[in-house]
Amino acid sequence: MDALTEMNVRENVQMCRTQEEREEIREVIRMQNINKSYQMGEQSLHVLKNVSLTVNRGEYLAILGPSGSGKSTLMNIIGCMDVMDEGSYHLDGVEIGHAKEKELAGIRNQKIGFIFQKYHLIPTYNVLQNIVMPLLMRGMGLKEAEEASMNVIELLGLKERIRHKPNELSGGQQQRVAIARALVGQPTILLADEPTGALDGNSGKEVLKLFANLNDMGNTIVMITHDSNVAKHAGRAMRIVDGEIVENSI
Ligand SMILES: Nc1ncnc2c1ncn2[C@@H]1O[C@H](COP(=O)(O)OP(=O)(O)OP(=O)(O)O)[C@@H](O)[C@H]1O
Numbered sequence: 001m002d003a004l005t006e007m008n009v010r011e012n013v014q015m016c017r018t019q020e021e022r023e024e025i026r027e028v029i030r031m032q033n034i035n036k037s038y039q040m041g042e043q044s045l046h047v048l049k050n051v052s053l054t055v056n057r058g059e060y061l062a063i064l065g066p067s068g069s070g071k072s073t074l075m076n077i078i079g080c081m082d083v084m085d086e087g088s089y090h091l092d093g094v095e096i097g098h099a100k101e102k103e104l105a106g107i108r109n110q111k112i113g114f115i116f117q118k119y120h121l122i123p124t125y126n127v128l129q130n131i132v133m134p135l136l137m138r139g140m141g142l143k144e145a146e147e148a149s150m151n152v153i154e155l156l157g158l159k160e161r162i163r164h165k166p167n168e169l170s171g172g173q174q175q176r177v178a179i180a181r182a183l184v185g186q187p188t189i190l191l192a193d194e195p196t197g198a199l200d201g202n203s204g205k206e207v208l209k210l211f212a213n214l215n216d217m218g219n220t221i222v223m224i225t226h227d228s229n230v231a232k233h234a235g236r237a238m239r240i241v242d243g244e245i246v247e248n249s250i
């Protein structure tokens with residue numbers, strides 16, 4: 001099939017979808033009444049209370065809240081690293097609630113790019129080896145994965161550093177490696193948990209500028225922070241307090 005015919009077929013498929021189906025696909029995240037508790041001995045700690053959240057493709061959302069409010073718990077559920085007790089969660093139109101661990105691992109690898117406060121790079125691997133990791137996990141060969149990584153390596157300004165180990169880099173550079181690793185598989189959504197929390201002011205600003213550029217390029221981003229100045233950089237912000245969404249736009 002030539003490219004033009006393929007495009008026509010794709011367009012027709014799009015047109016055949018019902019309004020509802022198109023809406024659902026526009027929504028990268030659709031959570032309704034999520035509840036999550038942790039069992040601590042005899043006691044149950046109710047961490048997320050009827051959380052509902054929708055994120056559209058191309059949005060940049062900040063989730064703002066104090067320490068212990070449930071931000072990371074929510075992020076772990078969004079990122080399919082943990083499961084909810086109750087509620088419904090659709091990620092890119094797929095119901096996550098009933099997925100098994102093996103399916104969740106596949107969804108994480110294909111759809112989610114994670115960025116953490118403390119980078120979580122593999123210390124014995126160099127920059128390039130860290131960045132190609134998600135592609136190797138998909139079964140791509142090393143050479144192909146390295147070639148496929150070159151665009152993000154250039155985008156993140158890491159070309160001169162690919163043979164460095166994480167401990168030979170500054171915090172800001174390590175976070176850029178983590179961002180490159182999150183981006184390399186072209187995930188549906190980027191999830192960042194306090195991405196500037198471990199960085200000095202200037203490196204933090206650089207990361208926020210980078211996020212704004214990535215969002216301009218069409219990437220969907222959800223960022224967690226306890227800092228309202230950081231949240232201001234997102235297109236939309238919501239506040240979570242004691243496991244409840246208290247303000248949907250700040
Ligand atoms: N695995 C766990 N087992 C038991 N309790 C947990 C677990 N993970 C988190 N909690 C508790 O759930 C609550 C919410 O934790 P969470 O990590 O989501 O908060 P947070 O908003 O990310 O905080 P911070 O800003 O400090 O990172 C806290 O009271 C925490 O102690």
Ligand SMILES: [Mg+2]
Pocket residue numbers: 071072073193
């Ligand atoms: Mg946290």
